[in-house]
Amino acid sequence: MIYTKKINSRVYLIRASEFNDLNFHGATIKTEMGSSYNSYLIIDEKITLVDTMDEPLAKEFITTLEKLLDGRTIDNIIINHVEPDHSGSYEEVLKLAPNAKTYCSAKAETAMKHLFFQEHEYEVVDHLSELDCGNYTLQFIHTPFIHWPDNMFTYLKEDKILFSNDGFGSLLSGTKIYDDQYSKFELEDAAKLYYANIVLPCSRYVKKKLAELDSLNLEFNLICPSHGIIYRSYISEIIDLYKQYCNHTIKPKKVVMIYESIWGSTDTCTRELASVLVEKDYDVQVFKASVHNPSLIMKELMDAEYLFIGSSNFNNTYPGPIADIIERIIALKPQNKKFLVYGSYGWAHVHLKKIEEQLSSLSYTEIEQPIYGQYRPDKARKEYIKSIVNNLE
Ligand code: FEO
Numbered sequence: 001m002i003y004t005k006k007i008n009s010r011v012y013l014i015r016a017s018e019f020n021d022l023n024f025h026g027a028t029i030k031t032e033m034g035s036s037y038n039s040y041l042i043i044d045e046k047i048t049l050v051d052t053m054d055e056p057l058a059k060e061f062i063t064t065l066e067k068l069l070d071g072r073t074i075d076n077i078i079i080n081h082v083e084p085d086h087s088g089s090y091e092e093v094l095k096l097a098p099n100a101k102t103y104c105s106a107k108a109e110t111a112m113k114h115l116f117f118q119e120h121e122y123e124v125v126d127h128l129s130e131l132d133c134g135n136y137t138l139q140f141i142h143t144p145f146i147h148w149p150d151n152m153f154t155y156l157k158e159d160k161i162l163f164s165n166d167g168f169g170s171l172l173s174g175t176k177i178y179d180d181q182y183s184k185f186e187l188e189d190a191a192k193l194y195y196a197n198i199v200l201p202c203s204r205y206v207k208k209k210l211a212e213l214d215s216l217n218l219e220f221n222l223i224c225p226s227h228g229i230i231y232r233s234y235i236s237e238i239i240d241l242y243k244q245y246c247n248h249t250i251k252p253k254k255v256v257m258i259y260e261s262i263w264g265s266t267d268t269c270t271r272e273l274a275s276v277l278v279e280k281d282y283d284v285q286v287f288k289a290s291v292h293n294p295s296l297i298m299k300e301l302m303d304a305e306y307l308f309i310g311s312s313n314f315n316n317t318y319p320g321p322i323a324d325i326i327e328r329i330i331a332l333k334p335q336n337k338k339f340l341v342y343g344s345y346g347w348a349h350v351h352l353k354k355i356e357e358q359l360s361s362l363s364y365t366e367i368e369q370p371i372y373g374q375y376r377p378d379k380a381r382k383e384y385i386k387s388i389v390n391n392l393e
Helices: 055-069 088-097 106-116 184-216 235-246 265-279 295-300 320-332 350-360 381-390
Strands: 002-006 011-018 035-043 047-050 076-078 101-104 122-124 130-132 137-142 154-156 161-165 222-225 251-260 285-287 304-311 340-343 371-372
Touching: 011 055, 035 055, 035 106, 035 154, 035 222, 055 088, 076 088, 076 154, 076 340, 101 106, 106 122, 154 222, 184 235, 184 295, 184 320, 251 265, 251 295, 251 320, 265 285, 265 304, 265 340, 265 381, 295 304, 304 320, 320 340, 340 350, 371 381
Parallel strands: 047 076, 076 101, 101 122, 161 222, 251 285, 251 304, 304 340, 340 371
Antiparallel strands: 002 011, 011 035, 035 047, 130 137, 137 154, 154 161
16 A cells, blocks of 8 residues: 655655565565555655655555656656666656656666666766755765665655665655654564664664764665654664664563473573573573564574573484574574574484584674583583573672
């Protein structure tokens, strides 16, 4: 469903709220609240479109644009990011506005040519360069690796609006568009889910760019991402949250336990460990890898101090759901973790060594050698678990 909202005297939000789109950016991210895609149309003496939409949305997007344009045409198209959820309907937009000029970064120009195999003309814009649009000015702020090398923000100077594309995005499909229409908990949760699963591996670029934005002394009336919520009341709060996220700030004593158990022995170890941790006032979150949404697990892991992974043996390795979550951890790179590996086995326990090696590649600190034993945990293993937890601090 695509709808529009006028967000100031000349800027319109065009939003696709995809309630059933629970697989975001391909199937790499699992959402439970659907997804949304925002593009923006500035209607003044010159008309500028900031970002397009994914190709399957093109028909509805063009119909919506035609209604807003009411016989006028688009002068400028800004491609803040080439990923197809923002550029996929570019060629359809060009059919609607064949004389429009397209502005993008040099990396975006190369990528657009590879995506569309057409000799469209692109105006490559430098970092901090400006485009005079008559009654308003657009400034381009290159933001490489937030989220791909080509990304940039566009700043509407007179109205102090930052079109931030993937930056400051959130995973929600609802019809409430502004931050103050949500509780602070909902806002933080949506921003954190998004950051942990999309922006986290780019944190060093985020840190650098936030420092640069501070030094530029830009003021923002609105931050308008291409996914989810528009910020107008909690702008400093979302920037502060991003500062925490990109610095890999952890919550002391927060433990994320991820496990997979085939016949129940590793499940018993997990319950034993979790209950001892809770008794010691740790904040424990337990996830069974085959049951829980891996994107939610990544959200919780991002600010955890401890990561405990428990696994059964599966033919000298670990079961598929554990492989999936380990690959996500390696890809998304949450930092500053202390880890522990545990599990049961029937006749071989090399799987725990493999998990240990994978986590060590992330420069995590191992708090103890893997806890393992054959079949169900006996009294001695339970006592050992207790002693490890007692020695954590
Ligand atoms: Fe929403 Fe990097 O695209």
